[in-house]
Amino acid sequence: MRLISPLDYLFLALEAREHPMHVGGLELFRPPDGDGHGFARQLHVSLVRAPEIATTFTRHPGAAGASPRMLTWAVDTEIDLDYHVRLGALPRPGRIRELLEMTSMWHSTLLDRHRPLWEMHIVEGLEDGRVAVYTKIHHALVDGVSALRLLQDSLSSDPDERQLPAPFAPRPPTGHANYSAPSMPLLRSALGLGGDVAGMLPATARLGWRVARKRGMPLPMTAPRTIFNVPIGGARRFAAQSWSIDRIRSVREALGCTINDVVLGMCGGALRRYLIEQDALPDAPLIALVPVSLHSLTGTRSGNAVTAVLASLGTDHADPLDRMAAITLSIGKAKEMMAGLTPTQAIAVAASFLSPFVASSVSGFSQHAWPTFNVVISNVPGPRAPLYLNGARLEGIYPASIVMDGLALNITLTSNADTLDFGLTGCRRSVPHLQRLLAHLDASLEELEHASGCVIAERG
């Protein structure tokens, strides 16, 4: 018997039908011989026959519900891999649209607490012969960044490698051990893929507020109310698409900003279009919570530590260059203010941004809380070179994240060799037509390409 850590306990205790607390990821693979069916079936067979399972993937709460017994982890000694690893198929014609609809459903349902808290869905039937894998794991077992890392670590840069371990297999400790430094669970949980409950620790948040005030940082209450900042339901929509990093790099070079600035520009333009379409664009610009690495702020080596800044998305500007200017100015200011902080202070400031959401999750009074920010936009580093699963190229790795009361939309992206792979997770009720944001992101990038006059070599 093993005690559940207080933070993980909170992830379990806060979970409700309308607040699933699992993170997910959708991966797309192109089988070497184009035989999606054979590849999917073989993958399924090899995974359900996996000889060993890492402890993390054997755990579930000792008892269901928020009882004192939930403070312990139970270990499932007879894991039914047929239950955890499922083989499914898309209805014809098997487009990405059908895949996203199916993923949305999987991402909406709660994990069964009587079983280890994870599921994998292998999906055949994509019209182009690719195979999709949607993985879902409870945040109490592993945070989103680590989940992404686990998936990546089960792949190979060698297309001929065939003896890959299951993502849930035990493995030797890697160089990522510093992920488990004391302050890490807090901020990774909050900023990695979720932006959810870091503010849980009130003392941290209180410290953060003081630091923020002393440094004259823009306090919360400046974000407008939007349709995203409402109580949520339990159903989700998930949308995903890749964009060529070269396209984004060209804009970055033309404008002299960072990749992340261009990403925020894409998002700002897309959200503006979306909100106009919904007749719901506020006058004031939307504010995004943007995780940034401490390393990039301080220039010092500080492991994988991340904090977060608040940035304007310039949604009040119709002109894309005005919008980019507002974004770079805003994020520059925010980073500057963070720059002189110690890592602990920087983390505390990020926690303070989140604390109102945590308070509302606990009290249920989110409808009366003013939003600190409107949306989380998180860029998680992914594989730099192409990866393969039994010879099948990983063509997309799209994070599916957690949304919560007051934060009905989450945009998380990850770099994958030569693409940026966006995963959009929204409350199905509060964020209608989520998939339109994909078209808007694309239109927004094109707009930036035109406005910045950059060479557009890869456009097709």
Next chain:
Amino acid sequence: MRLISPLDYLFLALEAREHPMHVGGLELFRPPDGDGHGFARQLHVSLVRAPEIATTFTRHPGAAGASPRMLTWAVDTEIDLDYHVRLGALPRPGRIRELLEMTSMWHSTLLDRHRPLWEMHIVEGLEDGRVAVYTKIHHALVDGVSALRLLQDSLSSDPDERQLPAPFAPRPPTGHANYSAPSMPLLRSALGLGGDVAGMLPATARLGWRVARKRGMPLPMTAPRTIFNVPIGGARRFAAQSWSIDRIRSVREALGCTINDVVLGMCGGALRRYLIEQDALPDAPLIALVPVSLHSLTGTRSGNAVTAVLASLGTDHADPLDRMAAITLSIGKAKEMMAGLTPTQAIAVAASFLSPFVASSVSGFSQHAWPTFNVVISNVPGPRAPLYLNGARLEGIYPASIVMDGLALNITLTSNADTLDFGLTGCRRSVPHLQRLLAHLDASLEELEHASGCVIAERG
């Protein structure tokens, strides 16, 4: 705003991750032109475009969780039929095995209380070109028998009929209005497809005990402990198969008993084989709770009222004829004792059988309760003649029911023109290899055919 009735409130309040309170049904259709994909897609499109939705299918609890607000129904005025009616596909090779695995998963997950409490899954990709429809609806909206009736009422006996209403469309009142007689919700809920919470009303149960004692009926505590009578988990397995009514009729005629007796004989033999395989056969015979119509007991016209009797399944007998003798003797005695009761008394007796399970569901102490019976075996009347959905013949209609602590297995069957369609619902953890019961049911019927020396015309 409409108040939730006390009984329906209990269905909602008792629901937990490990006790989903929805009923389901799996239907198999053979499209007229063999084009499963076209049929499935067309059905999906026509259903998501349904112009009107009956009030029942618009309801969800006013607030999640067991709060006082749950006492009211909220009506969803903007129903997203894309959410409720889903199109999916089986992985290749698309056998019944893949379909049952998928149905098991759907039957395991809780309905989202922020939405009207029902889902339909249309499934293409069966290797034989048939199309499956799995429907799931919360017991607080409609009980299993009525759900089956709703499905049937949306079909036609005319293979050329194409303008059929959606199962969730409003419809004029039918001759089944007597289903809503005052005592009916109680017993239908308990005995129709579930056998779950009829004993909720303690006064009814207390009356039942007195009646039972006065008439010298076998009191509970006589059922042996079995692997089925344990606390359950949230995951389910579902298995389904059809048997020709002619085969069962032949046995009935050879043995001079009823169809239901033969069904109990099949189940008794199958459960004996299954328990031997699991090395878990108790010395004493298993006891089944068997719903019976009051009409058949009293010979009087009393609507659709049902009560239930407890019957031995003769699992202590290796010889099939000895087993059948024990069954017919036991059920004959039980019916005889019920025969002189008023309908109210008969219902009260059935409620008394169920009350220990209800008590354990509420207190969570089922592991200490002695089982009143081991399994529910419910035979629900279905369509007498072939039915069609837009020209596709209904080839199977398999009920998926509720299991609960102490009752990890439910066998519900329905007649469908010339077959008896069995649906087996089991707790995934407590009832391993549930699908083996299908082979055992078949072997058990063959054994009865041989032993009774009946002519076996339809065997292939």
